[in-house]
Amino acid sequence: MKNIMIICFYLSFLTFLLLLIGCSILKSPKAPVVPPVGVFTAISSPYSGDLNKSIGFKTGEAQCTCILSLFSFGDCSVDTAARNGNLTMVDYIDYEYTNVLGIISIFRTKAYGSASMPKSQHKVSSAKQED
Amino acid sequence: MKKLIYFMFLTAFIMLVCSGCATYQSEVKPPQGIFFTSIKAPLTVNFDHTPTNAKLLKTSYKKTQYFQDFLLTWMNFAWGDINIPMIANKAGINKVAYADCEFLNILNIYAEFKVNIYGYADEKNDNSPEL
Numbered sequence: 234m235k236n237i238m239i240i241c242f243y244l245s246f247l248t249f250l251l252l253l254i255g256c257s258i259l260k261s262p263k264a265p266v267v268p269p270v271g272v273f274t275a276i277s278s279p280y281s282g283d284l285n286k287s288i289g290f291k292t293g294e295a296q297c298t299c300i301l302s303l304f305s306f307g308d309c310s311v312d313t314a315a316r317n318g319n320l321t322m323v324d325y326i327d328y329e330y331t332n333v334l335g336i337i338s339i340f341r342t343k344a345y346g347s348a349s350m351p352k353s354q355h356k357v358s359s360a361k362q363e364d
Numbered sequence: 365m366k367k368l369i370y371f372m373f374l375t376a377f378i379m380l381v382c383s384g385c386a387t388y389q390s391e392v393k394p395p396q397g398i399f400f401t402s403i404k405a406p407l408t409v410n411f412d413h414t415p416t417n418a419k420l421l422k423t424s425y426k427k428t429q430y431f432q433d434f435l436l437t438w439m440n441f442a443w444g445d446i447n448i449p450m451i452a453n454k455a456g457i458n459k460v461a462y463a464d465c466e467f468l469n470i471l472n473i474y475a476e477f478k479v480n481i482y483g484y485a486d487e488k489n490d491n492s493p494e495l
Contacts, residue, residue, distance in 0.1 A: 263393030305397035310464035315416035340394035
């Protein structure tokens, strides 16, 4: 009887702890668009639905990593993604999220764009050359 | 048994305190660690032919800070100013292209939130492209 009490106590304590840490093992990343996520997750989702534009085919990626929901580090900014993909213009961004049992979570920003210069810059550059 | 109960409640209390307010709210938030977080993430998500080339000026000298006095009062303090127009003006950026943020959190005792702004100094004879 005493053992059962101790087990019950442990279980309630663990539940309490799980509530306190905000269930961060199953916690999804925050973004404007987040599909349902689970214990095993491998999703790709857009940041925004604004698609009334042309999108370049070149891509660049940057990622943040979270280990055991305890330590989180990395650089998943658009600037780094653009640099990694040698993009000079970004037209659109989305993200990939991978989670394995809360042991490791990877959040990856993907930038889509092109390496060409904008038209206005071409014009100005050519105007400068003429001078 | 008594020692064990004391230990468990002490742990629960520390978890309760540590799971507090040392986080940030943003449109994009990658998974964060409970003990340590050092991430860089996008702050703006709408990109449309946004230039990301090396001619962009970058500024990030302002940040907000958070500190929790865990020894005496358990009170938390936060201060700082990340007013984007002010930062851009001081750095000479007239056209802000995009922004990202850096977040550092150490054991929920000390946290820093920094905004990086990327843009152009829009002078009349400058060859910066239209954003």
